[in-house]
Amino acid sequence: MDVNGASWLVIAIAIAAANLPFFNEKVLALVPARWSTEAKPLYVRLAEMIGLYFVVGAIGMALEGQIGTRFPQTWEFYAISACLFLVLGFPGFILRYLRRPRD
Template identity: 40%
Template sequence: MTQWILILITIIMANVPWMFNDFLFIKKFPSYKKPFSWALLEVVILYFVTGGIALFTELKVVGHIHPQDWEFYTVTFFLFLVFSFPGFILKTLWK
């Protein structure tokens, strides 16, 4: 059950940059659209936030954090980008 909740949180967090025009709900942009570079920066920041949530969950459920190499983080980052694809399509191509 926990892994499905983590996947749902990841999908939601991956699409947040494309659904809202604020940068991390803090900075409002004067123009109608948030610049693409700010949205990408927000994707990277939310990837690390989601990773922190996953690490905390792993620590609480398993009792320790399994060590990972750089390949794991590369794959999870690109999976995070794949999860953000629906929001990107809605924001940039359909509007």
């Protein structure tokens, strides 16, 4: 896989992973939770986002390692990528919490 394809693959996985907690009521879309009668709490969704951020980061590092030498990253890279991950999850947040239900 070339650099361009790997970059788009990581971006697509990040978009899907950032919105995943907002589009289902199961933990990590696999495990049914105890609050099956109510909506999943926001703090659980944010915890899922943190975990998925690290999963997407590991996938990105693995792809970068397959392409060539991994570049060293500093704290600025991780701060910017975490903010970007939050921005990618914003559409799911809007659809879950700010959209009005139709009558």
